[in-house]
Amino acid sequence: MKKLLQLFIAGIILSAILLYAIQAMNESQGYSGENTLTIYNWGNYIDMDLIKQFEKETGVNVIYETFDSNEAMLTKIQQGGTTYDIAVPSEYMIDKMREEDLLIPLDHRKLPNLNNIDDRFMDLPFDPGNKYSIPYFWGTVGIAFNPELLPNKTFSSWNDLWDPALKNEILLVDGAREVIGMGLNSLGYSLNDTNKQHLQEASQKLETLTPNIKAIVGDENKLLMQNNEAAIAVLWSGDAADIMWENEAIDYVVPKEGSNLWFDNMVIPKTAKNIEAAHQFINFMLDPEIAAQNTEYVAYSTPNKAALSYMDEEMVNDERFYPPPELTEKLEVYKNLGPKMLSYYNDLFLEFKMHPK
Structure with a gap:
């Protein structure tokens, strides 16, 4: 029993030493709370050269992590283990995070570049007055063929x-809201229908x-x-743009009955430790030239009206994406x-998904 107690105490001491060493190493590398910005974003959803540029201009070190669904992002922030300073949830999730008091109100005085955002994409129902969120990218759900x-x-x-005639030809995106919404729209119903x-x-x-x-x-x-292994896909417009870049034969259309208009927005979660740098980064991403560079990399539609003049005219004038x-x-x-x-819905x-062919 005495040996077990000694081992237990030794384990606690060792854990404390390791924790101190990690903290000291992070601080020596500039990863203290005051000089670090931790960003939580979708995968492959930013030009990483812009992260380096932001670090160079501000002296702030950026830790960049990714998620693959709004629900995974929400769970991580609810747990509070990682102090994320910025996250990029979709519109319906922003509404939910507001309800759960997981977001910090933004100081618009620190975001002078906010004036560059198209008014059509501001003050939407999921965040009246953009109290908690700033548009990052937007797009549609449609048919690539x-x-x-x-x-x-x-x-x-x-x-x-x-x-x-389209037997075994269609790929569907793995999303309940998208697929059930498609079914509702095809019948003339709202994709937010609760009947x-x-x-x-x-x-x-x-x-x-x-x-x-x-x-x-x-x-x-x-x-x-891209490899011509499927003829049709129901997907997001940004994915369609990526496909069309690799395979020029592909086309994309938003069906006439209507579809989803989605938004991903930048927010500051309650977990944030560097609120000042979070505002700096958001304002940096709202700069027209920065937004233009990021848009041409990501290939989704930018809400930044001022950025359009810095972008390729063919992209801006493509009504499939604008x-x-x-x-x-x-x-x-x-x-x-x-x-x-x-x-x-789920x-x-x-x-x-389980229904046999």
């Missing part, structure tokens, strides 16, 4: 996907689409489309449906 593999086929409606009868109708209609489904995938959709107001008026931002309704999506 390869005309060379589908001669004489065009796509203007969600219902075009139900063509029996269970409407949702059951959408679910039943989606079941009839299963013969046409090749796979439900994540990032693999890009490689499959649609006119008459189309954007038909698009919907995902609303926070609440845990019960979101669970219902259950319907799981049933759809």
Whole structure:
């Protein structure tokens, strides 16, 4: 018993020494709370040269971590183990994080470059007055297709996907809101619909689409489309832009019934230890030339109106990724449906994924 007690005490002492050593090493490398900015973002969602430029201009050391879903990001911030200074959640998650008091209000006086953001993308329902969030990128959900593999086929409606000639041709993004939303839109319903009868109708209609489904995938959709291994994909506009860059035969359309208009925004979580540097970084990313460089790297649509003049005209004038107001008026931002309704959407999506062809 005495030996066990000695081993236990020795373990505590050793842990304390290791913790002190790690803290000392971090401080010697500039990773103290005062001189460090910890960013939590989606994977491959920033030009890393801009991180280096920010560090050089400000003397602030940046720790950059990534997540692959809003839910994973939320869980990490709720746990509070890592002191993230900036995160980049999507619109519906910002609403949820506001409700859970997980965000710090922004000081707009420290964000003079905020004036560069297009008014269309400010003061939206998920964050009135942009009290907690600043637009980073936006885009749509639509249909990417390869005309060379589908001669004489065009796509203007969600219902075009139900063509029996498209058996085993379609890739779907692995997202409940996107797929159930597609089913709802195809019936003329809102993609934020909470009427269970409407949702059951959408679910039943989606079941009839299963013969046409090749796979439900994540990032693999890009490689499959680029290599002509699939002819159609329902995905986000930024992924479509990446595919089209690699395979010029690919086209992209937002269906006429409407679709999702999504936003990823920069926020400062309650875990933040360097609020001053967080504001510095957000303002840095709102600079028109910085935003232009980042947009050309990421290939999603920028909300930074002033950045457009620094970008390639062909990109800016492409209505597939910068649609006119008459189309954007038909698009919907995902609303926070609440845990019960979101669970219902997820259950319907799981049933759809398990449905046999």
